[in-house]
Amino acid sequence: MAECPFKLNDQLCDEMNIDSAGIITPSEDEHGKLRPEFLPGCPRINLNDPNMGAYLTKELLTPELNEFEPYLWLVAKQDGTHISSLTEQIVRGRNIIITEKPSLHLVWAHNRIFIKPLPLYLLSRPFWDYYLLSDKSPIARSSQQDILQAANGLLRSYSFLVQHESDFAIATDEKVRLVPREISYTKFAQLTRLLEGINNKDVSPRFHFGELRLTRLNFWYKVFLLGFNYSKVDWQYSAYMARFYAPILFIFAIFSVVLAAMQVNLAVDDSQPIAVRNAYRGFSNFTLHFILVVMAFLLVILIIMVLRELIFAISDLIQKKRRNI
Template structure:
């Protein structure tokens, strides 16, 4: 970012991106990689907590995964950290439907972990940022907090490289500020393996204080717009995707969570049995009414019974036909997709193998 001769930013320029928390107070090479800035030294419990806590990591790079994928190709994470971070914090799918997210949740803070437990939600761990804080039934997806997110030096080198990445990372940290508000929440997070092992309550409290000082947690103008919402309903997001992107996502939606056709039809057409049960009760009552005076001589009742019988027959036949057609469409779609994917992967692997052989020969 260019500056004027006096070193100050011009009117239309934005200030350079900075980590959303303060740097650790120590300056030696080992502690400069520490994940969380310490709490003030005036805290009487601070020294004892640091002595009894597990040692802080010496490098955020050591906590990164081994491999990642880009366009179906596998690469070592430490060979291309920028690509890994873009994939690890990617929120593109949710941002595409941001104007419709009001259907899936309210623009409120996510509830703390202990509150989630009180409401009966079971936490499911995920590595996808665009599944973080999505809920379905009594389950809640939560992405564990990586160690690199708490490293000041890592932020300066990688996460402050672009505004989009910076906003996504700030929003992800904000979600944990929502989730962990008390020692009880921290204890639950430890049991669920959501936090790095070295995080203690004094460290976390000091980190949140620093974060809130640097990021406006009410205006939310410094975080990705996905984090203007807390929890979101996965079922409604699936419906939005199937409707909004009908030609590409009608079958799989946002997250396709079925590995058997039986499960798919049970979850999506279980209500049909309830409807059929009501139809059966009404038809049975009408059958009794037809044989009992004075109802059996009532012309209006006779016409209503006739109309309802025809309606039930047509409804059942239409619904069964619809389910049959849907099964055929989904089966054909999955079969064609599987054959196409297999063919593309085979060609790509043969091409990569040939390129490697050519490089070996030329060397």
């Protein structure tokens, strides 16, 4: 069974305690006053909210990706550590987009990557001990394990997203706020050192993989008839239709050149000198053959790229199965 990946001395949020009766309570602040009775970072959720299980399920679980996990090897590298740091994301030209949907965490498309901010309550040891491990928790025992594994996966992902102080500066920037600003880099680095050691067996199936490419995810989602797409890439019809302009114009250009070459061939008059006729027909035939060669070349390149990625994915899958034997 999965456990909390850090000890009480390593926690970065001390806003909760567990009393002698084993019940979660707010801790005292620096002035000796009790803090408000809500989940740290979530003023709308009371500590004793009977719907705590439903709230955490919505905030942390990824049921669609867990169900799709047997096919995720077609989408991404089968390695939960395959996550680039925040500075590396910028080097790759990706904008960091904040999302509260756990299903979009570490999903990227074109120049964007979606990242879910780290909930403050996950950095509290009493939160884990009471809600996810205790029999007195308001969360059903059947749901505790799922939530615990999802929380482990989210925490582990941050050990790869934030590897340097420059990554931490990005994570705590006012425009991003992925990590609470009151936490120091030294303490966070000490915690993430522990989080790196979380095993795959202790995280939900989605976190057996790292970053996921949204375009591939949408493609295979259709192939396996799980839905029209996993998530939209473009939210405006104009942006969606713009993706088809280039291929449509390319096809029209090809047909225009082919038709023009055929017209030249048909328009050659037998009354013209033989040298002129041969030149017209020769150039027309050359154009048609050149178009065929270009189309064949592009098709071969496409097939090679698809086969290359498929072979890599299959070999990676075989290696993963061998490691698990």
